Amino acid sequence: MGKHEKWRKIAKKVRRKRIRQSLAKIRHEKEEQEQRKREQSPTYIQLLQKYEEEEAFQEEEEARLRAEAEQRWLQIEEEAQKQWRELQKKLEEAREDRIRQNLLIKLEWEKEQKRLKDLKEAKEREREENEKRQQQLREEIENFIAHGGDTPEHLKVYIEMNPNKPVCPFFQKTSACRFKDSCSRNHIKPGVSRILLIPNFYSHYSLEQTESEYDDSSLEFENHETYSHFKDFFFDVLPEMERYGRIRQFKVCCNRESHLRGNVYVEYSTTREAVRSFHVFNGRWYGGKQLSVEFCNIESWKSAICGLHSRKRCPKGSSCNFLHVFPNPHNLFYLADRDEHRTPSRSISRAETEERNWRWSESPERFPGNHTSSHKKREEKHTRNGSNSKRRTQDRSHNRRSSKSRKRSRSRRESRNDRKDSKYR
Template sequence: MAAPMLLPESPLEKLSHQKYRAILKKEKRKKKRQALAKLRDSEAAEKDESVSEEEEEELEEEEDEEEEKKLEAERQKLHEQWLLREEKAQEEFRLKKEKEEAARKRQEEEEVIYKLSVMVLENGVTWHNPEPPENIGTEKDRANCPFYIKTGSCRFGDRCSRKHNYPTSSKTLLVRGMFITFGMEQCRRDDYDTDASLEYSDEETYQQFLEFYEDVLPEFQNVGKVVQFKVSCNYEPHLRGNVYVQYQT
């Protein structure tokens, strides 16, 4: 019978129990270090990803702010353009109203002139006063007041030493000082600012006369047919603002 074969011993079998445990601990530490390294790599990757997301958010915010600034600039530009259009429209409206007002005033003046012309044509009267009698109210006439004879009003009033022949009846009615404007009064008053009268032009006085004419003429026409209506704008106090109304009969 052949003798049995002896197998060689395994290297592990040759290691002592103490060395075997040392090798196992070493392997465990290695695996642990590898696991920690993987964990650190994973955390770093997550951190890098988080940082990248924050940067992206900041970039988006900057882009949003820039876009908002552009929109605000565009809104401001549109607003300024609207203000310019509005200002232009208001200026055009003002000029239009001024033209309409000027046209209205011209029409009123033409109507007044037309009415006066019609009265003259219908009644066959002249625009000038009748000729005064000869030698009355002249230097040869020492009794009668020349101012009163010419205008029906005397500059001296009750202090006049000459005779005022008041008619018992007349076709012409005189209303003293009926039409007085501030501009007319300003020409003779010293207690006001001397420059104040410069603010009142003849055109303004004429417009006030037209309003006065349209207001009072119907009242005089209630009495009878008016053939002439005149207002004195003379600077003399006894003539200024006198209204002369001539009736047909």
């Protein structure tokens, strides 16, 4: 290609560019013109305005919704805060409450502990004082028993079961009343006295019978089995009780009513002797039975003992409230029955004391099988005394044969008598 052609080509290109540019310019101007025209048209302005209004409304609305949402969130937040604060407050209150409660419980516990401690101390003090007092009383009593002198003051008391009520005539006379402590009248019991009462001490099956089965007036004492049994008891008990003092009266009841049945009354010369005897016999065992000894006052034996019974003429029979007593062997203490208190001269024959069957023991278990053996002995006695007098003589001869054992028991008895002699005679 030649220079000219090149030039033409460039010239054409430039010309086309110029045309294009001018066309673009014209188009642009036209567009601007149209734009201006459009912008000035009232519809366009109106439209724009509308757009603007809508936009403004939208923004406003969004802002409002945002504000509302924010408000709601704030409210929820505030509510939650409030609830949290309340919860915290409640928790705090509960905690304080618990602390207070614990404190109260602790205080209460401490108070209770203190109370218990005080109580324990008071009890201990009381126990000690009691023990001291008891010890003092024991010493006083032992001193009184050992050395005599005046009766200790605290023993001189009288216990009244129903003060301000009239005195029970039966109790006053016999120291026994069928109504016992529930009697509506007054029973006056002495702290100590010269007379001991051992209720229901003597027992024999015939005393357990009712009147119809066993008529009171039919008791032919001297020949009766019951009397023989009683005599064994008498020679067993009286010497033992005599070891502790001079006896003025010894009475055993054969009444069948429970408040008098088998009651044993023992009168000593002095209160001191009675107290000594009380200390020995109260709680002791005889024939498997534990004795409960009481002090009593019998002002007159004459009025305590039913006089008609000895003449077998008591019309009251077993409902009699006075003492129906076994006649003592050899009329011992008969003066006391007439209220003539003189110590009688004793005369228990050797044969009778030898037949004595000791049933005393310090406890029911002292000797193995004691209970059953004493029971057996009693049973044997019933048959022996009652129907089988032959066997009795056989037994006696057997006893005579076994002289070794007799010697032993005699030496035992003699040493006992020696002791008694040196002490009381």
